[in-house]
Amino acid sequence: MNVTFSEAELAFREEIRAIFRDDFPEDIRRKRELGVPLERQDMVRFQQWLNERGWAGVNWPEEYGGTGWSPVQKYIFATEMAEADAPAIVPFGLSMVGPVIYTFGNEEQKQRFLPDILTSKVWWCQGYSEPGAGSDLASLKTRADLAGDHYIVNGTKTWTTLGQHADWIFILARTNTDVARRQEGISFLLVDMSTPGVTVKPIITIEGDLEVNEVHFEDVKVPVQNLVGEEGKGWTYGKVLLQHERTNIAAVSISNFRVRKLRKQTTKSIRGAAPLCEDRNFMRKLAAVEVDLKALEFTELRTLAAVQSGKAPGPESSILKVKGTEIQQAIDTLYLEAAGYYALPWVQEQYVLDAPGDDWVGEGAETQSSLRYFNFRKASIYGGSNEIQKNIISKHVLGL
C-alpha cells in the first residue's frame, strides 16, 4: 500500500506545472482571480492553448489526437489545472460528444467532426433534457421521423448549457414509439444549429446570468449521415456519456484548490479587524469539509488505482458524484459565510472589468460568493440528481 507517484509521474507533473506557471495566458488568469466571468472567446482561446500543447483531448486515445494518458496522468493533469486556477474545459465537445463519436461513430463522422472539436473551432452543446422530463430522461418526447435521406426533428430541449454560444447540438430523439421499453427507440443525432427551424431561447438562472437555454426544433431537417451508431441505440450511447460526466463532476481537484484558498483567506486581517480564523465555529466547519474532501480524494484515488491496474472501478466510484457535489456546495456555503455583508452587492458591471479600480466593491471575488452559491445549487440537480444517483447505488451496488 502506497500513495506515492512514480519517478515518471513526478516528472510529468513537473512538466505540466511548469507550463501552467510560465505560459498560461495572463489575462485569463487575472479574470479567474477576480472572479470575472469568462467570455466565449476566452474559453475558446484557453482550449486552443491546451490543444497547442496536445492537451485538449485529455481522455481521448492517441489515434484520434488525444493525450493517451494513463488514469494517474489524467489525475495529475486535473490537479495541476485546478492548482493553476485554470478554467474548466467546456465539456460538451471534448468530454461528451467527442468520445461518443470516436467510440460509436463511423469513419466519415470521425473525420468530419473530431478535428474541429479538438481545435475548439466548433462549439457543441447538449440536447438531452426536455421541459418536464427532469431526471426521468427516458420520458423524452422530441421526435425524429425518417423521411427519405433526412430525419424531421420536432420538439424542445432545455437546460442547454452555453447553448447561446453553440454551433452544433447533439440530441437524443425518439425514432420509434412502438417499443417495449421507453429506453428503446431513442437515437443519437448531431444537428447543425444553423439549420432552419432551430431556435434558441435564453433561460435566466437564479443568480441573474444567462447560462442555460431552451432549444426548439420545428420541422428541422437532419441528414441521416448525422445519426451516430445504430438507429434506436441512442440510450446506450448516451449512458456511456453520462457515466463519463459523473466522474468529472466530482471536481475533487478544484475543491481542493478552493478550500486551500479559503483557509489562506481566513488568516488575512482586513482593515485591522480580527481575521476569520479566530472564529472557532467557522474554522471547525471548514475543517469538517476538509476531512470530507480528503476522504473523497482518496476514494477517487482508489478508483484510479483500480483502473490503472486494469481492474474495473469498484463500488466506491459510485459515490463520487453525490459526495463531490455535496462538498462543492458546502465549500460554496463557506465562501458565502466568509464574505459576510459583502455577499450582498450585486454589481454586474464589476464582473466585466479586467482590473479592480477605486470603485471596486468588496475584497477580491467576495461579491461573487453569493452568485456562485446560488448557481451551484445546480450541482446536486444536474447529471442525474443526487437522489437519482442514490437510486442507482441502491439498486446496482446494494442490490436493493
Added chain:
Amino acid sequence: MDFSLNEVQAMLDDSVEKFISNEYDFETRQKHSGSEQGFSSEVWRTFAELGWTAVPFSEEDGGFGGGPVELMVMMLRFGKGLVVEPYLANIVLAGGVLRRAADAGQKERWLTPIVTGEMQAALAFVEPQSRYDVSNVATTATADDDGWTLSGAKGVVLNGGNAALLIVPARTSGQQCDEDGITLFAVAADTKGVSRSPYATVDGHQAAEIRFDNVRVADDARLGETGKGYAALDATIDDATLAVSAEAVGIMQIMTDKTVEYSKNRMQFGVPIGSFQTLQHRMVDMFTDCEQSYSLLIRAAMLASQESAVTKRAISAIKYQVGTAGRKAGQEAVQIHGGMGVSWDLDIAHYFKRLTAIDQMLGNADWHLDRLAG
C-alpha cells in the same frame, strides 16, 4: 500508487478472517464477554500461536515487524468480529509504550511476555479529570534514595482489572497539564498500595479504576528518562487512535452489510422494507460513509507508515470521521432493524455500543475536529 495489500498483509488478513468466521461467532463472543475475566484466555493463546500478539513489535523485540497497515488490517477484522480480547489495551497501548520507552533489560522482563502472549498489561493513562488531554497527569511520583513513591488515581484503565503489569505515567515535575515532567513507570499490579476496582464497560470490554497510595517502586521500574515520558505516550496514543478507527470502520462496514441484508428479508405491508426509497437512501448514505471512512483510514495508515509530517492530522481526520459517521451508521442500523435493533440478543445492538464507546475514547469527534480546525 497502489492500495492493495501485499502478500504478507493479505495472509494476515486472511488468517484473522478465517479465525473470526470459524471460531468466533457472536454467541462465542458473548460468552467470553460475559465470563468473569471478560475475555477468553484460550482465545488469547490462539492469538499468540498465530503470531498476532507479535505483529506490531520489531524483530529485535521478538516481533513480526508490522507497521500501521498491518495493525489496520487486523483491527478491521477485529471490528467485524466484535472481538473483546484486549488487543488494544495489552498489545497496542501497554506494549506500545514499552517498546518505545523500555531499555533492553526492561523489555526482556516486561515486553517479551506481552509479545508471546503470556502476560496481560494495561496502560493507565486516563485520570478522572483528564478527559482527552494525555498530558493532564496529576498522579505524582517522588524520588528518594531507594526509588520512587507513586500516589494518585487512574480511571477507566482498559484491561486494568486483568493486567499483571500496569504502565503508569506520573508527574515528576511541572504543572498538571505540562507535557514535560511526565515519567513512565512499570508497576506490578500486586504491588502494595495498588487498589483496583474492575468493572465491565457498556461495550462488553473490561476496565478498572485504580488508586496508587504511596506505592513504592525501584528506579529500574522507570521507563526512559525522568520527565520525558510524554513522547512515547503520545506516539502510542496515535497508534491506538488509528487502531480503534480501523476497528470502527470494520464495524461500520459489517453493520451496513447486515442492515442491507436485513432490509431485503424483513417483510412489512407485504414487501421487503428494503424496497422503501426512504430506507434505500439512508442505506446508501451508510454505504457512502463506509467508503469515505475506509479512504481516510488507509490514508492515515499509509501516512503513518511513511512517518509523514501530517500523520497526526490524518489520524485526527479518521477518528473524527468514525466518531461522526460511526454514530450515524450505528443509529441508522438500529433504527432500520426496528425493535430487533435494541435487543440484547442481536449483534447489531452490540456493534452500536462498541462504536459508541470508540467515539468516547482517545479523543471524541469534537476533540479531533478542534485539533484539525486549529
